[in-house]
Amino acid sequence: MSKEKSEKSNPTITPELEERTEQSSEYVITDEECRENYGLGLTDAELLRHRFVAMVSQIAERLQNGAFSVVIRDMQDFGIGILAPHDPADDLHMDLVASAEGCPIHFFNLQYKARNNIREYGIDNLEPGDILVYNDVYRGGSHVMDNQVAAPVFHDDELVAFINIDGHFTDIGGSVAGGFAPGITDMYSEGLRLSPRLLFEGGEPVKETFDLYLDNLRTPEITFGDLQNYGSTLLEATELLEDLCEQEGAETVRNAMQYTLDYGERRMRAALDELPDGYYEGEDQIDDDGVNTDQELKVKTALKVRGDHAEVDFSGSSAQVQGNINGSPSDLTASAHIGLMSLLLNDVHVSAGMFRAVDVLLPTKSIVQAAPPAATTQGHLVPSAKAISAIQNTLSEEISGKGVAESYNDVPTVAMSGWDGRGDEPEFFLIFQVPYGPFGGTSENDGHCYSLQIMGNCREMAYEIEEELYPHVVLRKEFVRDSAGAGEHRGGPAIRWDQMVRFDSELTVSLEQMRQETMGVEEGKGGDPAYIFEIDMDKWDSKTADQCYPADGGRTPAEYRNMISGVIDTETGEIDLENGEYHTGKFSDKPLPAEQPFATVVAGGGGFGDPYERDPEAVREDVRDDLVSIEAAKEEYGVVIDPDSLEIDYEATEGQRAEGN
Amino acid sequence: MSQEERSQLRFAPPEEEYRHVERVDVEEDCPECDSDAVKQYPTLRFNGWQRITRCQDCFNVLQKEEMLPYGFWQPWTWDWKK
Numbered sequence: 091m092s093k094e095k096s097e098k099s100n101p102t103i104t105p106e107l108e109e110r111t112e113q114s115s116e117y118v119i120t121d122e123e124c125r126e127n128y129g130l131g132l133t134d135a136e137l138l139r140h141r142f143v144a145m146v147s148q149i150a151e152r153l154q155n156g157a158f159s160v161v162i163r164d165m166q167d168f169g170i171g172i173l174a175p176h177d178p179a180d181d182l183h184m185d186l187v188a189s190a191e192g193c194p195i196h197f198f199n200l201q202y203k204a205r206n207n208i209r210e211y212g213i214d215n216l217e218p219g220d221i222l223v224y225n226d227v228y229r230g231g232s233h234v235m236d237n238q239v240a241a242p243v244f245h246d247d248e249l250v251a252f253i254n255i256d257g258h259f260t261d262i263g264g265s266v267a268g269g270f271a272p273g274i275t276d277m278y279s280e281g282l283r284l285s286p287r288l289l290f291e292g293g294e295p296v297k298e299t300f301d302l303y304l305d306n307l308r309t310p311e312i313t314f315g316d317l318q319n320y321g322s323t324l325l326e327a328t329e330l331l332e333d334l335c336e337q338e339g340a341e342t343v344r345n346a347m348q349y350t351l352d353y354g355e356r357r358m359r360a361a362l363d364e365l366p367d368g369y370y371e372g373e374d375q376i377d378d379d380g381v382n383t384d385q386e387l388k389v390k391t392a393l394k395v396r397g398d399h400a401e402v403d404f405s406g407s408s409a410q411v412q413g414n415i416n417g418s419p420s421d422l423t424a425s426a427h428i429g430l431m432s433l434l435l436n437d438v439h440v441s442a443g444m445f446r447a448v449d450v451l452l453p454t455k456s457i458v459q460a461a462p463p464a465a466t467t468q469g470h471l472v473p474s475a476k477a478i479s480a481i482q483n484t485l486s487e488e489i490s491g492k493g494v495a496e497s498y499n500d501v502p503t504v505a506m507s508g509w510d511g512r513g514d515e516p517e518f519f520l521i522f523q524v525p526y527g528p529f530g531g532t533s534e535n536d537g538h539c540y541s542l543q544i545m546g547n548c549r550e551m552a553y554e555i556e557e558e559l560y561p562h563v564v565l566r567k568e569f570v571r572d573s574a575g576a577g578e579h580r581g582g583p584a585i586r587w588d589q590m591v592r593f594d595s596e597l598t599v600s601l602e603q604m605r606q607e608t609m610g611v612e613e614g615k616g617g618d619p620a621y622i623f624e625i626d627m628d629k630w631d632s633k634t635a636d637q638c639y640p641a642d643g644g645r646t647p648a649e650y651r652n653m654i655s656g657v658i659d660t661e662t663g664e665i666d667l668e669n670g671e672y673h674t675g676k677f678s679d680k681p682l683p684a685e686q687p688f689a690t691v692v693a694g695g696g697g698f699g700d701p702y703e704r705d706p707e708a709v710r711e712d713v714r715d716d717l718v719s720i721e722a723a724k725e726e727y728g729v730v731i732d733p734d735s736l737e738i739d740y741e742a743t744e745g746q747r748a749e750g751n
Numbered sequence: 752m753s754q755e756e757r758s759q760l761r762f763a764p765p766e767e768e769y770r771h772v773e774r775v776d777v778e779e780d781c782p783e784c785d786s787d788a789v790k791q792y793p794t795l796r797f798n799g800w801q802r803i804t805r806c807q808d809c810f811n812v813l814q815k816e817e818m819l820p821y822g823f824w825q826p827w828t829w830d831w832k833k
Contacts, residue, residue, distance in 0.1 A: 183798040205799060206820050212833050229821060285826065388769070396810040401794070405771040410764065419822060423795050445797035452795060453770035454823050461762035462824065 116363070117356035127352075128345040138338070138346035139353060142188035143439045145334075146170050149327045150191045153255060156323060158315030160559070161258045161522060164551040168257035169196025172331070173204055173240075174347045175249055176213055184208065184252060185442035187347045194440070195474060195545040196236065196256045198424030201442055203238050204254050206230035207286040213249065216242040219293035221324055223317075224286040225262070227277070228462050230420045233470035234281045235262045235269045239289060241324040245335035250343060253327045255320060259313060260522055263306040267520050268505035269467050272380030272600055272676035275412045276463045282306050290321045308507075309520060354443025359398035361434040362447055365489060369394050372484030373406075374476040374499070376457070377605045379413030380468070380676035386605060387411065387457060389476040391426070393484050402426040402481065403451040404458040407473075413676070416460030417473035423450040425474040428545050429481030433492050468600050468676070471501035475543050475602075483609065495530030495581055495696030496609040500602035500620070501543050502527075502675075504690060506682065508595030510561045521560045521591075525601075525690055526550060528574065528582020531614055531698035536708075537582035538695075539569065561592040565687055570618065570694070571643030572719050575607070576726040577614030577697020578704045583717050584618050584694040586644050588625070590687040597682040601675030603693040604656050606667065610696040615726065617694025621656030621665055622675060625687040643716060646689070654680075654688070701727045702747050706738050759824060779813065781806035793818060 121132040128135060149170050157163035169192045174182040184205045189197035207224040208216075216222075225237045238256040242249050262269045264281030277283060282303070288296045300317060304310040335343050369392060376387040390406035404426075410416045427445055435444065452459035457473050460466060479499050486493055504523040509516040524546065529538040542548050553564045566588035573584035599622065607616025623646070630650050648663035655677075657670040664670075682688065709729040712718035714736060723729045728747035730739040774790040781789055786808040793802045800818035805811065819825045 178798075185797065202795075202799075209820065210826070210829060215833050228824060229826070285828075390769075396808075399810045401810075403772060406769055409767055409770050412764075419795050442797050449794040449796050449803070451772040451792065452822075453772050455762065455765040456770035459822070463761050464764075 116360040117353070124349065128349045130342065130345055130349060135346055135349040138343070139350045141334070142172050142346070142350060143190050145327075145330050146172060146188050146190035148330065149253070149255075149323060152326060153257075153319065153323045156319040158312045158319065159257075159260050160551055161260050162316065164555065165524070165548045166192055167196075167548050168192050168255060169194075169200050171197050171200045171204075171254050173201060173252040173254060174351070175251060175344070176205075176209070180348075182347070185351055187251075187350050187441055189440050192547070193545070194428055194547055195232070195421060195424050195470070197440060198427050199232055199420040200238070200254055200256055202420035202423065203230040203232070203256065204240055204252065207238070208240055208252065211286040216249070217292060218242070218244045219290065219325065220288055221290035221321055222286050223284065223289040223299060225282070225284045227283070227418050227466045229285065230418070232418055232421050233269070233467045234264070234283055235259050235467065236470065237262075237284075239320045239324060241328050243328045243331045245332055245340045248340060250335055250340050251331055251347070253324060253331065255324060257316070257320070259307070259316070260520055261308040261313075263308070266598055266678045267308055267507035267596070268503075268522050268598060270503045270505060270598060270600055271414060271467060271678050272598070273678045274414055274465050275381060276465055278463060280414065280465055280467050289317065290325075293325060295321065308518065350441055351443035354438065354441035355446045357435055357438050358444040358447040362395060362400050363398040365395045365434075365485075367395050367397065368489075370484040370489065372480035374480040374483070375606060376408075376415065376472055376476055377602050377672075378674050378676065379411035379415050380600070380674065381413040382411065383672070383674040389458065389473050389480055391477060391480040391484060393430075393481065398447060400430070400448045401451060402430070402448060404456070404477070405451060405453055407453060407456050407458050410455050410457055410460040410464050413468075414465035415457060415468045415472045416464040416466045417458045417469040418466060419452045419459045421470055421474050422452055422458040422477055425477040425545060426450050426481060429478040432478070432544055433482060433485050433494070468503070471503070472600070472602060474545055475499060475501050478543070478545055483611070486611065493533040493611055493698055495532070495537065495575060495577065495611045495614050495698045496617070497529040497537070497543060497695055498527030498584070498603060498617070498620070498693040499543075499608055500527070500692065501546055502601045502690065502692060503599070505598040506562065506591050506595045508591065508593055511593050512561055519560050521556070521562055524548060525585070525587055525692055527585055527692035528617070528695035530581045530608065530610075530617075530696040531575065531577045531579035533698060534579070536579045537574070539582040540585065562589060563592065564589050566689070568644050569717055570645060570691060571716055572722045573618040573644075573694035574717060575610045575615045575617035575694055575697035576701035576704075576722075577610055578699030578701065579614075580697045580701075580704070580712070581608065581610070581614070581617045581695025584620070584644075584691055586689050586691040588687050588689040590685050591682060593684050595682045596679040597688070598678045598680070599655075599675060599690065601655060601690060601692070604675050605672060608693050608696040611698055613700040614697030615701060617696050619657065619665060619667060620675065620693045621658075621691050622654040623651040623689055624654060625689070626650050626652050627686065643719065702750060704729075706740070706743055710736060710738055760827065762824075777804050779804070781809060781811055781813065783811040784809040789813060793822070795822070
């Protein structure tokens with residue numbers, strides 16, 4: 091076909107598409123190669139690869155529709171995976187073949203947890219309708235609140251796959267409601283730790299396992315529903331794969347799994363091959379471990395690239411600690427992959443094929459690979475978030491073609507528990523929240539304003555539902571003015587979240603990024619650090635509220651605050667990173683009197699690029715949106731704006747920027 | 752499993768402030784690039800824990816050995832038959 095004719099019949103071939111087509115030749119194989127290697131035409135292979143993903147989406151929908159726990163139903167704190175069978179001779183190792191919606195750290199670590207536990211139970215011991223359950227951190231898990239279930243899929247008596255769900259339980263027993271317990275110092279205090287055992291046998295619930303959960307958790311009614319839901323969801327899910335095997339043949343399905351894994355590997359290797367060979371170091375800090383609060387900790391990463399292969403070495407990270415922020419190898423390996431993929435691969439569903447190109451080194455007895463009996467409940471979140479940040483910092487724009495400044499750099503947790511007196515009889519309640527925050531500016535855009543750290547991807551419950559379910563009121567949820575790291579592309583602003591509980595309760599919090607600003611890159615500035623305070627109700631009244639809000643830009647004057655956490659000037663009550671005193675953001679069971687408002691303020695995102703390069707119109711829009719003050723527009727960005735008309739004085743701006751440079 | 756291996760269900764906390772993975776020199780040249788920078792160390796790979804012998808220059812893996820499934824720890828009952 092002549093070029094002219096092809097252009098007429100294919101008018102949508104743009105230069106961008108041509109470039110992408112050329113790039114994809116690095117990892118897309120021909121139909122002939124596909125048939126030779128997998129016994130499948132390329133179209134069929136691709137259809138099946140996408141069908142695996144669609145099946146996981148369908149399973150996720152089913153799981154959420156039947157869930158009792160708000161953490162699974164509303165927050166989407168789960169991961170689901172289709173895993174290959176275990177056949178090392180054929181290079182199949184219960185690898186993650188497909189994942190979809192849910193929490194990335196769950197499905198990135200899923201196969202490590204699954205492989206260990208299923209093999210310990212004994213693959214040959216599994217029968218149709220069996221469902222295993224397990225949660226032990228030291229058996230490849232994450233933290234004991236994440237309970238994984240695994241169902242074997244059989245076709246004509248042959249085990250062809252596994253389907254796994256890993257979801258967060260609101261409570262798992264232990265010394266603190268919700269399980270997140272800053273201050274505890276060993277795994278024995280954290281809650282139920284389960285080796286692999288049957289939850290369902292031949293499709294029937296196993297009494298002993300159900301009793302173990304129901305007798306030891308603070309929310310047995312919810313847990314009972316969720317365990318049943320796990321079972322019914324998985325039993326339906328196995329039928330989906332059995333039907334697929336019936337339609338296409340078990341051998342075709344297995345070959346399609348191989349194709350999917352190899353495709354993932356080719357994609358990742360092609361992406362790594364684009365990076366210059368080298369040794370790239372990064373690190374990030376952890377405020378403290380919740381016990382020894384004067385000790386700052388470190389997650390260190392070294393990315394070594396050779397051609398299409400890489401190693402991520404966590405050597406130089408802090409030794410494991412007394413508090414509960416010790417990490418597990420499956421979580422930190424997952425974090426290494428998440429960090430790399432966030433910059434290198436953003437258009438392909440995750441499979442374990444991508445993991446083949448990256449090996450992870452984890453020092454023993456460290457906060458990235460703790461040894462028993464170290465406590466780990468917060469270790470699933472804090473070192474993982476920092477590891478992702480460290481890896482993103484490692485790959486600057488020069489190296490990867492993409493640059494990203496630091497996000498709010500945490501996965502905070504807030505839990506409130508007590509007795510709900512709204513009904514005729516008091517009922518125990520446990521509210522579990524994961525405050526969201528901003529992302530850092532990138533080489534292409536301002537930082538996203540409000541999301542969960544990328545390893546989370548969870549949803550937030552609607553406040554109307556939360557206030558109906560629990561005796562709790564959300565008072566304020568808003569951006570904090572002048573808290574975003576300035577940059578050509580600024581970070582997202584810090585967010586404050588004021589709430590109160592109607593009855594006496596206990597408050598447990600873990601909040602990070604208090605000792606330092608978040609990191610800006612390529613001359614971008616850091617975002618504000620995090621802090622926590624209570625409203626001083628002796629001084630606060632409705633008149634004060636009218637005076638302060640909304641003019642305070644999210645910053646309640648110090649005279650109306652009692653600071654709890656942050657780097658605090660004890661005289662002024664203001665945050666002062668240079669001269670203030672550090673008060674940890676990790677505490678358990680703090681008494682919270684009825685109707686006492688408290689506020690958690692997460693960190694602002696770091697900025698990307700020189701703030702003086704920011705389009706003045708964009709700065710004016712920030713001022714109009716009350717994200718940036720008139721004063722900060724001038725001081726940080728060199729943009730002079732009339733406070734009454736909000737018009738830009740371009741001449742003054744030019745002068746200001748010349749003077750500033 | 753030996754009695755010594757069975758005893759390791761709890762580990763004393765470390766003394767150092769920071770921890771490292773030790774890469775042990777191996778007296779062997781890489782067959783791919785002839786480099787003598789060959790080392791052995793544990794790593795968590797896509798298919799589990801392996802102690803690999805790898806050329807540090809070209810990343811060729813000369814040898815790989817499967818480690819304990821959980822890295823450096825194993826339940827006492829790991830090898831019990833169900």
